[in-house]
Amino acid sequence: MTADPLIPVERVQRAVADAARGLPECNPRAQVFFEARVDHRIVLASSGPRESVTTRTQGGAMVSGNSFHATEPHWLPGVEHPEQDWVVGLEPLIAEAASRASAGRGQPAWSARLVSFRQHVWVGSPTSDVVQDVREGCRLELRVRVGGTKSGESLEDLGFRPAGPWPIAAAFERTFDRAELRCSMVPPPSSGQTTAVFAPGAAGVVAHELIGHALEGDVVLRGRSWIGNGQLPAGGRPLTVVDDPRQGRGAWQIDDEGVAARETVLVDQGRPVGVLTDRVTAEALSLPLTGHGRRSSYLEVVRPRMGCTFIEAGTDDPLETVRSTPKGVFIRRLATGHTDPSAGRATFVVTDADRIEAGRISGPIEAFILVLEGRDAWGSIDRVGHDLQFDTCIGSCLRDGQPLAVSVGAPTIRIGVVGIHF
Amino acid sequence: MIQPPQALEIDELVGIARDRWRDASARVSTVPLELFVKLAMRRRVTRDALGGGSSSASALESGLAVRSFFSSHGVAGFASSSGLSSDALDWVVDTACANRGNTSASAPAVGFGVPELREDLDPASDLPDEVTLTHALKERPHAQWVEAGTTIEILVGIDGWVAARRRHRLWAFLETPEPHLVAQRGWKDWERLLDVEPDATGEPLILSPRAAAPVVAALASAFHSPESSRPAQIGAGWALADQPGHPYGLTGGSFDDAGFPTTDRVLAGNGSWLGAVGGPGSYWRGTFRQAPKESFSNLVVSPAEAQTRPLPAAPIGRCRVMRLSPDVWVLELGRKWVRVHPAELLAACSEFLGTPQVTSEGPIVPALVLTGLC
16 A cells, blocks of 8 residues: 655645635634644663654644544545754754763763654634644653762753754753762752752742632633732732743644733732633633633643743842842752642742751752742742743643643742642 | 544444555555554533533543654654544644654564554453443542543554553542542442542551542652662552552553563562563653653552551541652641651651552552551
């Protein structure tokens, strides 16, 4: 059997338009969605074979009224897909950077996990032209372990775009340096409340979990948002929290319902003012469309999702923030445990942090659990630095089992009341 | 051009898979190929956010994956794609051959004695229809959505044998006592899955089946996986088996995802550690987009003696296991935190009570009593 020739994207556009015209015009939410996507995962390590996995996804969904149906349309064979040659070109850079950084450090163990995707989507409806969007991103996770009986491990994330920059060498050096320092980890402070200073970028995870999820349209619609009444606890330094899907490692310009993405201010100087919407929630809440309707694949329905959530920069000096902290923890890296948007409570595993003693960062500490009660934590934010950074902690947002590549950002932040355990 | 199957008829799908494998093998005649085909049909009904009505969603998913075996290196290339078209197949074959040397090549060898056709099929049955699902949802205000699905997986080995598996599963998301997922295999009495039991924190430390499941999964991974080491001590009540053939298990089957026949394996019992999973019969794929690797199927806790006495206290309904390091875990039990070494947790498993239940996380477990943890 001979293979069908690949079809140019223009024909995809026509096919989606034809399918959309078959939907009832009277239903404003009638739509056709089609995606073509390629994902690569490459793992390089100091020992063990190179791993490489490539996956292709093509499929479509039709929405009409209150019903949704998804499948791989038989009328559409493979879509031509430009390969991500630039990603493959990163491999020799990684190997060389690792070799240089590990020289003279004994025999450290390292691994580099490169995950990239390229997704092309088309959205058509009975009454409008087909719109399309291309999303592309790449993430590099470096993991280094040094030492013997007393070892130290460090992790660093980098987000890449095709045009660069690709500061791989510097990242390897930092990661090795940090791993060596973490060989002298001590236990964290005793369980209880303390003050936490978040390194630039790290508090973006907090903004994503505590604020972002609580202001997703379907959460607000179900009455399950701790700030759904439009109020945040008073006190503390007023922050501005924004979500802009057009930025970040998984950026999109058009969402999966064909709506133009736009920067949405969620909290403006301490006041909740925005909600992330898709078509259903925007209509139900009588709110504007924000272009945040996303699905993790053609097999799933759309729901409001964050894209790039960040705390705007303030004016405080980050160094002075640490110097003015008598006692606490300096958090460099954290991973989400879980979040309850209705209670405003988020739990994190802090994997890289230092003690702060007498205004100085005194040394690395072992992993611990961080619990933020939104009402206490929010009102105790008293320093917001001028050093906004993005994607120092990279992860995927997993909501209802549906993963989505997202970005976060923040400057140095100090929160006066946080709970730590072990 | 292959039309997507509108109905999941097993004979037809086996024929499609065989044809696809022949096409793939003809494309790369010098490299043995294994083909894995997945088809799934699912139907979900979701309560509207304002509670007044519901919406329905259906999906028909198909996909295939190829392993290309480079015998001189003992490793295989792997690639996967959605769809069953000839274009998808060609792309997957070419990519798998290009991605050489990156995944395990464990598979029944030529002449292993694998039957030409093996079938491991849940009885043929339609999905519960939309009206039935909607009615069940309406009757239970605490249920946010309910989903029924049928999955067929067909494996064609390097010498053309075929193994086919069909599973029916039902999932639901309930919002009380706190948001959680429930699941079962098959449609029998499925509506009862949506009913909620009362829940409370309790002393002594008794975990409901739903709370015990993540503990059992974590301990199995730490002490009974291929790369784990034998523990010095285990709790008197620790009894664990890996049962691919469990009739209500959400995973598993009579053959694994590399085509090896499976057997149930006792991992612990009578206060003794008895083994770990690994080797032929334990190769499973998380999704069709992943190559098979050694892992658990259905973890089952079946105490030797049925403990039928009533629970001495209301069990804890939810437990999270958070790993701070390989040696430090934290159990989150509501608002209570317990720091524990994995070996201490294993030793604290003193007793299981009641009938094992299927949990959405996978393990089939009764209530678990932990003693000696502060």
